Amino acid sequence: MKISVVIPCYYSEKVIADVVSQTRAELVASGYDYEFVLVNDGSRDKTFQAIEKLCEEDTRIKGIDLMRNFGQHNAIMAGLHETTGDAVLLMDDDMQTHPSQCLALIKGLEDGVDVVFAKFHIHKESLFRRCGSWFAMFTIRVLAGCPKGITDSNFLVMRACVRDEMLYYASSSVYIQGLIFRTTDRMVNVEVEHFDRQEGDSGYTLKSLLRLWSTILNFSVTPLRIASVLGVLMGGVGLIGAISLFVERLFDPSMQLGWASTMVAILVCSGVILVFMGFLGEYVGRLFMTVNKNPQFIVRTRRQCASLDKAGESAVGSCACSGESSSGDRVPCPTKDVMFDNQPVPFDDEGCIDAAN
DSSP states (O other): OEEEEEEEESSOTTTHHHHHHHHHHHHHHTTOEEEEEEEEOSOOSSHHHHHHHHHHHOTTEEEEEESSOOOHHHHHHHHHTTOOSSEEEEOOSSSSSOGGGHHHHHHHGGGSOSEEEEEESSOOSOHHHHHHHHHHHHHIIIIIOOOTTOOOOSOEEEEHHHHHHHTTOOOSSOOHHHHHHHHOOOEEEEEEOOOOOSSSOOOOOHHHHHHHHHGGGGGOOHHHHHHHHHHHHHHHHHHHHHHHHHHHHHHOTTOOOSHHHHHHHHHHHHHHHHHHHHHHHHHHHHHHHHHOOOOSOEEEEEEEOOOOOTTOSSOTTOOOOEEEETTOOEEEOOOOOOEETTEEOOBOTTSSBOTTO
16 A cells, blocks of 8 residues: 655754654555655745755655745645545654654554544643644534544544545635545544654744634534524514513503613614524625635645656656646746766756657
């Protein structure tokens, strides 16, 4: 079985080589074929240079450099588009999702499930992040349809059929777990150890966490339905209040009308407005989720070095270097000089290997 390992990279120049080498060692020792897709998500340090070096050392490593920071989940989608394996392993670049734990997830697929999520017994994160994770998990269960008893995480392995279905999603607001939950319900948890971060700090801020959480709304119209229910309840309270005032007025004609009647009118009108806003929102929400076509990601450069046999079918150091949006439009850019057996490797006008020469 071939395992595609997708790792979104963000300011990880000092640690990404260790992540790759240790993960590769685990896969090779267990007899798995492998490929790595390393996605630089707008890092301005030397992260992509480190990725390029890894590509030169191993022909089964692909490097993707995005035009700007699109976010972890969008970077994962960019990586998924490049995978060819029978299963896809998602992990982080900071050693918290440790390579020593990946085989436990892969072996979980042997039970016939489609997705295996890591479940951490002890989280090596701050109290703030743990509280945020708990709140996100609660809303995911309510809004995104997470199966009961499943704890999601970004450390997971999925079958190729799940990946293939996820790639049909075109919206720029990406939530990987939401895409998985709408694709399959055959998933399990495997308990693994959560390690300390080896280098740097988390790139998530409160603002970016809130933005990520808001993408859950792309996979549910439950909030709009809640608005409709609240509208009905408020309208019902107002109607009951109106009947109560009418009855009281019948028995006590001298009763003064004022604040109470005003509140009744406001509640009735507000309830009716919210009901119709809920109906409209239901339609607008569905249209929004369908027609929003902002790019998920834009690729600046792709890098992969391929092996070369004597017949010249492919070349060591060949580099697919192009700008590309998620729609697939290629923009060629120069390719570095590549030598094989002391002879220059020919490239065509698009920066691809010219096998004919």
